[in-house]
Amino acid sequence: MCSNQQNDQYFNELEEFINALPEKEGSLIAVLHKAQEIFGYLPQDVQKFVAKKINVPVSEVNGVVTFYSYFREEPTGKYVINVCMGTACFVKGSGNVMEEFERKLGIKVGQTTEDMKFTLQSLRCVGACGLAPVVTINDKVYGHFTKEMVNKILDNYKE
Amino acid sequence: MNRINSFEELQGLAQDFSKKIQILSPSLEEEIASENKRCKRYVSVCGGTGCQSAEGEIIVEKLRNEVEKAGLSDEITVAITGCFGFCEKGPIVKIQPDNTFYVQVTPEDAEEIVTEHLLQGKSVARLLYEEPTVKGKVKRQDEMSFYKKQMRIALRNCGLIDPEDITQSIGANGYLALGKVLSSFSPDAVIKLMIDSGLRGRGGGGFSTGKKWSFAKMYEADQKYIICNADEGDPGAFMDRSILEGDPNSVLEAMAIAGYAIGATKGVIYIRAEYPLAVNRLYIALRQARELGLLGKNILGTDFSFDIDIKYGAGAFVCGEETALIHSIEGKRGEPTNKPPFPAESGLWNKPTCVNNVETLANIPAIILNGAEWYSAIGTPGSKGTKVFALAGKINNVGLVEVPMGTTLREIIYDIGGGIKNDRKFKAVQTGGPSGGCIPAENLDLPIDYESLMAIGSMMGSGGMIVLDEDNCMVDIAKFYLEFTVEESCGKCTPCRIGNKRLLEILTKITNGEGTEEDLKTLKELGQTIKDTSLCGLGQTAPNPVLSTMKYFWDEYIAHVKDHTCPAGVCKNLLRYEITDKCIGCTKCARNCPVSCISGKVKEIHVIEQDKCIKCGACLTACPVNAITKG
Numbered sequence: 130m131c132s133n134q135q136n137d138q139y140f141n142e143l144e145e146f147i148n149a150l151p152e153k154e155g156s157l158i159a160v161l162h163k164a165q166e167i168f169g170y171l172p173q174d175v176q177k178f179v180a181k182k183i184n185v186p187v188s189e190v191n192g193v194v195t196f197y198s199y200f201r202e203e204p205t206g207k208y209v210i211n212v213c214m215g216t217a218c219f220v221k222g223s224g225n226v227m228e229e230f231e232r233k234l235g236i237k238v239g240q241t242t243e244d245m246k247f248t249l250q251s252l253r254c255v256g257a258c259g260l261a262p263v264v265t266i267n268d269k270v271y272g273h274f275t276k277e278m279v280n281k282i283l284d285n286y287k288e
Numbered sequence: 289m290n291r292i293n294s295f296e297e298l299q300g301l302a303q304d305f306s307k308k309i310q311i312l313s314p315s316l317e318e319e320i321a322s323e324n325k326r327c328k329r330y331v332s333v334c335g336g337t338g339c340q341s342a343e344g345e346i347i348v349e350k351l352r353n354e355v356e357k358a359g360l361s362d363e364i365t366v367a368i369t370g371c372f373g374f375c376e377k378g379p380i381v382k383i384q385p386d387n388t389f390y391v392q393v394t395p396e397d398a399e400e401i402v403t404e405h406l407l408q409g410k411s412v413a414r415l416l417y418e419e420p421t422v423k424g425k426v427k428r429q430d431e432m433s434f435y436k437k438q439m440r441i442a443l444r445n446c447g448l449i450d451p452e453d454i455t456q457s458i459g460a461n462g463y464l465a466l467g468k469v470l471s472s473f474s475p476d477a478v479i480k481l482m483i484d485s486g487l488r489g490r491g492g493g494g495f496s497t498g499k500k501w502s503f504a505k506m507y508e509a510d511q512k513y514i515i516c517n518a519d520e521g522d523p524g525a526f527m528d529r530s531i532l533e534g535d536p537n538s539v540l541e542a543m544a545i546a547g548y549a550i551g552a553t554k555g556v557i558y559i560r561a562e563y564p565l566a567v568n569r570l571y572i573a574l575r576q577a578r579e580l581g582l583l584g585k586n587i588l589g590t591d592f593s594f595d596i597d598i599k600y601g602a603g604a605f606v607c608g609e610e611t612a613l614i615h616s617i618e619g620k621r622g623e624p625t626n627k628p629p630f631p632a633e634s635g636l637w638n639k640p641t642c643v644n645n646v647e648t649l650a651n652i653p654a655i656i657l658n659g660a661e662w663y664s665a666i667g668t669p670g671s672k673g674t675k676v677f678a679l680a681g682k683i684n685n686v687g688l689v690e691v692p693m694g695t696t697l698r699e700i701i702y703d704i705g706g707g708i709k710n711d712r713k714f715k716a717v718q719t720g721g722p723s724g725g726c727i728p729a730e731n732l733d734l735p736i737d738y739e740s741l742m743a744i745g746s747m748m749g750s751g752g753m754i755v756l757d758e759d760n761c762m763v764d765i766a767k768f769y770l771e772f773t774v775e776e777s778c779g780k781c782t783p784c785r786i787g788n789k790r791l792l793e794i795l796t797k798i799t800n801g802e803g804t805e806e807d808l809k810t811l812k813e814l815g816q817t818i819k820d821t822s823l824c825g826l827g828q829t830a831p832n833p834v835l836s837t838m839k840y841f842w843d844e845y846i847a848h849v850k851d852h853t854c855p856a857g858v859c860k861n862l863l864r865y866e867i868t869d870k871c872i873g874c875t876k877c878a879r880n881c882p883v884s885c886i887s888g889k890v891k892e893i894h895v896i897e898q899d900k901c902i903k904c905g906a907c908l909t910a911c912p913v914n915a916i917t918k919g
Contacts, residue, residue: 219523
């Protein structure tokens with residue numbers, strides 16, 4: 130019940146945002162950004178809702194959602210681990226770091242652990258190449274990352 | 289602050305504001321006079337993404353607290369500034385007027401900086417940069433070899449002014465170029481000046497900016513658009529981000545100038561959603577510029593109106609292509625369309641549109657103020673001015689460097705970049721990102737510009753420059769870039785969607801040790817076909833990393849397919865770890881092996897079970913007597 134109420138609240142918030150737009154034409158990506166900010170990801174019912182509100186076919190909404198890597202159709206875990214796979218990080222061994230995270234967490238890149246605690250992702254360059262290889266966990270940035278650091282860092286996120 | 293109603297008023301303000309930031313560019317006398325005593329000082333802390341990730345914000349806070357505790361609040365200003373470029377040694381703190389450049393500062397250093405430097409005028413020696421080549425500390429930025437050969441035009445304000453304070457920007461001549469253009473240039477005169485300057489697009493295409501403007505001006509329409517392409521997608525390039533974070537006003541000013549030149553009243557900045565700091569600074573700059581009447585209706589009291597919107601990208605490399613970018617702004621999938629019609633004729637909402645890249649725009653105010661001749665005197669016959677490169681990879685000084693066109697790779701990598709990390713051997717430098725190629729040592733003395741890079745199978749691209757050493761496998765690097773383009777291909781045209789996928793499959797086969805010489809032939813043929821037949825720049829350039837590494841590192845490909853070895857020791861399936869008779873039987877390797885494939889008794893030589901080995905290298909790292917070989 131509680132989560133339903135919260136869901137309604139989320140949809141209201143999104144609707145208010147859409148209603149306040151000066152123009153609906155061309156607003157799809159901006160609306161999806163907002164929706165993902167509110168819901169954390171873009172499940173099908175949210176995509177349908179957006180399609181109806183800004184009057185575009187739901188196929189078009191889904192086409193845009195799946196086109197851009199920033200949009201997610203699956204919920205993420207509590208902690209989102211991003212291993213930078215930009216060139217600067219790659220040549221300094223971020224591939225090994227990724228493998229180590231995959232091994233330690235028992236998931237592949239793009240997946241979330243069953244307990245919904247960790248999501249492992251790769252990203253393309255955070256622009257902090259001086260710190261390469263870079264790993265971000267939620268908003269925290271870790272520089273000069275080595276595979277030996279994986280265990281220790283994961284320990285910080287036990288809760 | 290009040291609206292500025294004329295160019296004259298702006299000039300007056302610029303004079304006043306420039307006095308306020310004079311402390312940031314002191315004369316030698318002022319610099320010497322400030323040493324060994326307490327005086328008015330200005331502390332700039334790098335506010336670029338790299339330094340901010342490394343606790344830059346906390347450093348500002350701690351410095352401010354310590355300044356207050358020491359009772360120095362009236363004479364000391366602590367402020368953030370844009371990226372200094374020397375990311376390798378960040379976070380960076382610069383103190384003026386005594387011209388002191390501190391590197392790798394931590395929040396714990398704040399107290400000492402205040403008690404030693406700000407209270408007594410003594411620099412904290414341990415925080416100064418130590419030049420590896422000359423032994424000894426260097427205090428001043430302009431004496432550091434990283435900066436000596438640089439010429440900063442696009443980055444002129446980065447690391448100087450506070451990007452969140454428009455008055456500092458105006459004090460550093462910000463918006464004076466716009467004022468000059470609006471008060472004394474016709475649109476045609478602006479375009480002529482841009483053509484004469486020789487400025488070419490810095491986003492990758494290298495097309496003449498002035499000509500691009502002239503085409504957009506030619507078409508009549510009730511509405512035209514200026515788009516700033518800030519969708520920096522090349523992994524490893526971060527100059528656009530640094531400019532937006534360090535000097536957003538120059539980009540806004542240049543967009544307004546472009547708008548005046550082509551007859552547009554609306555601008556759009558298309559920026560990656562992954563750049564929150566840059567977005568935030570842009571919003572601050574927009575708000576301040578509107579307040580002062582430097583954007584919006586009747587700019588500086590003239591008839592010219594221009595305003596700017598910000599639109600977010602959502603992570604698609606292909607959106608760097610201008611037609612794809614325009615579709616993305618319209619809220620659609622970012623797929624490119626055939627040109628013609630060019631955006632100059634039919635772009636955003638089918639109106640004439642001009643798309644310029646961030647770095648290109650950042651050059652424009654300086655060109656207008658200093659003249660076309662000044663700019664065209666810098667660089668090579670075909671490529672004028674300077675170029676910003678993001679230097680990264682296996683190099684000592686990772687960072688952003690801006691050098692005149694025609695500077696050699698050797699100067700950039702060795703003089704500015706400080707050479708290869710850990711004294712390893714240079715193997716190649718990759719320029720132009722996923723669209724570019726790898727350049728071998730034999731071309732290190734090549735003066736670089738658009739043409740020379742193209743001639744050797746690479747390209748300028750947006751200016752990413754990744755240095756590779758002997759530990760990097762060139763086949764693996766080619767595969768890395770292909771993985772990127774395959775993932776980023778929008779799928780619209782067949783050569784790019786399917787062809788690149790096939791290229792990647794062959795490369796994977798080769799790195800797995802299953803490649804044949806026939807495969808190498810296919811790689812070449814297919815690569816050339818994809819180049820010739822793809823719809824947009826992404827597909828047309830995607831095979832470049834493969835073709836250029838095949839051209840210059842053919843022997844590495846041959847080693848993979850004929851001898852089934854990876855000379856750099858990178859491709860795991862081709863690796864074999866073995867324990868030699870140097871083994872002392874300490875059992876360390878066996879205990880560190882994650883898959884328990886090492887057996888042996890204490891004080892006896894251990895053995896690796898090859899079938900089970902996952903080639904992680906843990907044993908090699910653990911061995912205290914270097915008894916394990918990799919080959």
